[in-house]
Amino acid sequence: MIFVIAEHKDGKLRPITSELLVFAQRVGRDFGQPITAVVLAANTAGLVEELKTRKIDRIMTLEHTELGEYNPDSYAHILKSIFEKEKPFLVLVGHTTQGMDFAPRLTVALRRPLIAGCVEYEKQGDRLILTRQIFNAKMNMKTSARGEPPYFATASPGAFPGDEVESGGNPEIVAPVVEPGASRRKIVERLEAQKGQADLTSAPIIVSGGRGLKQKENFHLVFELAEAIGGSVGASRPVVDAEWLPREYQIGSSGQTVAPRLYIAVGISGAIQHLVGMQTSRCIVAINKDAEAPIFKIAHYGIVDDLFKIVPALTKICNDLKRV
Numbered sequence: 158m159i160f161v162i163a164e165h166k167d168g169k170l171r172p173i174t175s176e177l178l179v180f181a182q183r184v185g186r187d188f189g190q191p192i193t194a195v196v197l198a199a200n201t202a203g204l205v206e207e208l209k210t211r212k213i214d215r216i217m218t219l220e221h222t223e224l225g226e227y228n229p230d231s232y233a234h235i236l237k238s239i240f241e242k243e244k245p246f247l248v249l250v251g252h253t254t255q256g257m258d259f260a261p262r263l264t265v266a267l268r269r270p271l272i273a274g275c276v277e278y279e280k281q282g283d284r285l286i287l288t289r290q291i292f293n294a295k296m297n298m299k300t301s302a303r304g305e306p307p308y309f310a311t312a313s314p315g316a317f318p319g320d321e322v323e324s325g326g327n328p329e330i331v332a333p334v335v336e337p338g339a340s341r342r343k344i345v346e347r348l349e350a351q352k353g354q355a356d357l358t359s360a361p362i363i364v365s366g367g368r369g370l371k372q373k374e375n376f377h378l379v380f381e382l383a384e385a386i387g388g389s390v391g392a393s394r395p396v397v398d399a400e401w402l403p404r405e406y407q408i409g410s411s412g413q414t415v416a417p418r419l420y421i422a423v424g425i426s427g428a429i430q431h432l433v434g435m436q437t438s439r440c441i442v443a444i445n446k447d448a449e450a451p452i453f454k455i456a457h458y459g460i461v462d463d464l465f466k467i468v469p470a471l472t473k474i475c476n477d478l479k480r481v
């Protein structure tokens with residue numbers, strides 16, 4: 158059995174959950190393993206409705222009033238007891254802030270290795286080989302866990318196409334009684350990012366600006382294109398360091414990791430620290446006047462020209478198209 162730990166927020170599944178299900182569906186087909194989606198929450202009804210449409214074999218609801226707020230101690234405690242009974246083949250968790258918070262605790266408690274940040278897998282005979290990125294995504298490393306299952310892995314956001322999740326299942330729903338155990342922490346308050354600052358990690362379209370915009374006053378070009386195309390705004394680090402935009406906008410190794418369907422890089426050179434934060438985007442369009450800029454090595458489409466000419470023209474085209 159492959160277990161997918163569903164990640165959710167405010168009663169809705171997060172995009173990483175569909176990506177994990179795609180990962181699970183592919184591994185499941187290759188290894189002949191059924192899939193269970195596991196939901197931990199105070200009330201799982203809405204999440205189960207969302208999951209029910211996906212092609213999975215079972216949904217396991219782990220409900221408890223203390224699971225109203227995410228708590229890594231409770232997650233690790235509950236999942237440990239489940240996996241001691243269930244004997245999974247593979248457990249998949251998102252390589253997200255939440256996943257990387259509880260997955261190491263869980264695997265240490267079970268004395269199993271965790272293969273973190275996976276972006277692909279292959280089947281070698283009966284062995285599951287997982288590919289993970291190392292050294293700031295400069296290299297890929299193929300890893301297989303020694304010994305018998307269960308294997309535990311986290312998957313990087315954007316590595317698997319969430320919109321390719323197969324639907325049409327008729328999953329059995331099981332609801333074991335859970336006991337969250339003693340926690341060493343208590344959530345005192347949850348502070349949301351200010352309104353208007355998009356959660357870039359789940360944005361489907363991002364227009365991101367870099368130092369090529371020259372000065373803060375020019376950044377409206379990026380906002381206008383983002384608005385015209387229905388996207389969110391991101392930025393490279395120099396933009397944030399120069400205080401043209403707040404830190405929440407920064408994408409890269411010391412900022413957010415994003416994986417939108419479309420990423421438009423405007424005046425961004427493509428330094429490795431930026432690439433690690435966006436290179437799993439489905440379609441990357443780079444606008445840069447320097448044809449040798451490293452961003453073109455990973456871009457699917459490149460426009461080698463002056464951004465001050467190209468960006469307003471693109472914005473106009475998008476706005477004109479909306480009027481048609």
Ligand SMILES: Cc1cc2nc3c(=O)[nH]c(=O)nc-3n(C[C@H](O)[C@H](O)[C@H](O)COP(=O)(O)OP(=O)(O)OC[C@H]3O[C@@H](n4cnc5c(N)ncnc54)[C@H](O)[C@@H]3O)c2cc1C
Nearest residue numbers: 367368369393394409410411412424425426428431446464
């Ligand atoms: C520890 C560490 C962590 C870091 N973390 C991050 C991070 O999280 N995110 C991040 O982004 N960076 C990060 N950096 C910085 C990173 O190394 C780069 O310096 C940064 O990404 C460069 O930003 P940029 O591409 O906007 O600027 P530049 O490298 O200066 O590139 C500007 C680009 O704009 C182009 N350009 C200029 N004028 C025009 C024009 N008129 N039309 C079209 N193109 C034009 C230029 O050809 C150039 O390619 C980090 C660095 C360190 C050391």
